[in-house]
Amino acid sequence: MSRSRSSAKKTVVIVATPGILLLDIAGPADVFSIASKEIASQEKGYEIILASVTKNKHIATKSGIRIACDICVTDINFPIDTLLIAGVSLGSLDNIPASFFTWLTAHYPGIRRMGSVCVGAFVLAKAGLLHNKRATTHWEHCTRLQAAYPSVTVDSTPFFVRDGNIYTSGGVTSGMDLSLALVEEDFGREVALQVSRQLVLHLRRAGNQSQFSNLLPSFELKSPLIRSIREWLLKNLDREIRVEYMADHVNMSPRNFARVFLKETQLTPAKFVEKLRVEVARQYLEDTNLSAEQIAEKCGLGNLVSMRRVFIRHLQISPSFYRHAFRTTLATGMAS
Template structure:
């Protein structure tokens, strides 16, 4: 029996938040059909407050078949977009999502679609994630949500949330694996030319870009200098000097403008450098610890466990999986 998947549409949503997961589920259908398992798979349906064309932020129009909550469904999927926070303030959207969720086995959001789930009360007391750019805003508006800002996707009970845009593809692949096993998920990734499927507890891989955005033009020279000297011991006094401030002023202004302490800033840069070294095939963890500025393997391991929830060895193993199965089997692209 096919699993009924309902995508909830609203004006101004991001097209890729719909089409990315949609193509994953359709690819699963095609593969199941080829393997003689046509009775399984997904029935893909599309709902909105009013049936008919719904414009995405890019101008692409998608068609909604019906109003939400009309039938029992397996999965409700709510996309995000730049307009998602505004859309979440529309009580009609909240009521529609609540009705559909009551008839769904599981509820999913992509990117900033988490705003709509939160507004509908579906994330209260639950762990969730969203795009790093709007994570602070979501936390501010919905303090009852236990936000995991770094994760690519998060499951809490029957509720699933994903980080920005194509992290929804990672989550869709995870749902296919949950429904039909890892072999089908691997074949879907191969069919769609995706390589290296990321697990949900991986951090959003855009953290370097996110840091650049946070530090802004004022601290851009400091950012560049710190990246070039991560293998050295970096003190607040040194950072302040490069920012052309006194240590006291720097210690006050940097957190207020970037939302993070100088220590957290440097640690994140070092974690990103260690990731790059792990992905590039550098073998020794002691060498990686030295080159990324952690100094010792134990400090590197503790930082990974604290910030990513996995060890450096586990991180490397996730990336090597794709080569063990097939170079075309897993997602590796750094997407938001």
């Protein structure tokens, strides 16, 4: 299928797969669409093409809303400036036709830049396009991506990563962060800023994905030892905590305790305690009216200055910014 198009416009192809989140598609599409309207010249901007990864051009999203794609991606025979894999349902990754991966690797050299939204990074990795590259995906799936594709350097921290002409983004809304960055790359900061204002978004969000993720490994509670230690720690966070105290609680020698603890959590006891202090402090900031000074004391983080230092190290944002961004809606109240 061929189309006549203005050579001045940048063709953005957004690839949709069955079972994805609607925002994986709609977020980037709206960013590029609004950018085109903000550009004075009608001959510049973006032409957005929604392409299906299968011959069925009607895609059902996770919300149940069905979308109609313009074309099947393997039928594209026109130049592409930017191609984005708009997420994927990991359960159906193996159901994506082999013809798509053949097409993707064959056309990659002719595409100026290629990227992914959220777990769409798994598609790029399966196609071999992330080999020996740095990449990111949704923080919850970074470990899985790294295990499945060891040649990829997976970074769970950034909202998006660029390595050469490959761009990968984190959780769903990070696709909009990436799209804004691409607009800025193409048409400058002022256009990107106008788009962010129209969408009521930050041009660059403070912090990174870590402010949304769990700092502690999700498998920690599967271990009776770690579960017991965690329960004890939660009752003693406001006190000085040493390895000797933790080991004594489970009747182990400090040396053996430290060795077993590291093996089961991939964290030293000291690092685990610090991350747990931050996790509990986050909960207080979200759900209570306690002052930051009170929270620092209750969590064993010392004073406000030391708590701020720890938050910056782990979350790249201050406690006050975290409270402003994540405080429970009912706790803050709503204007009538």
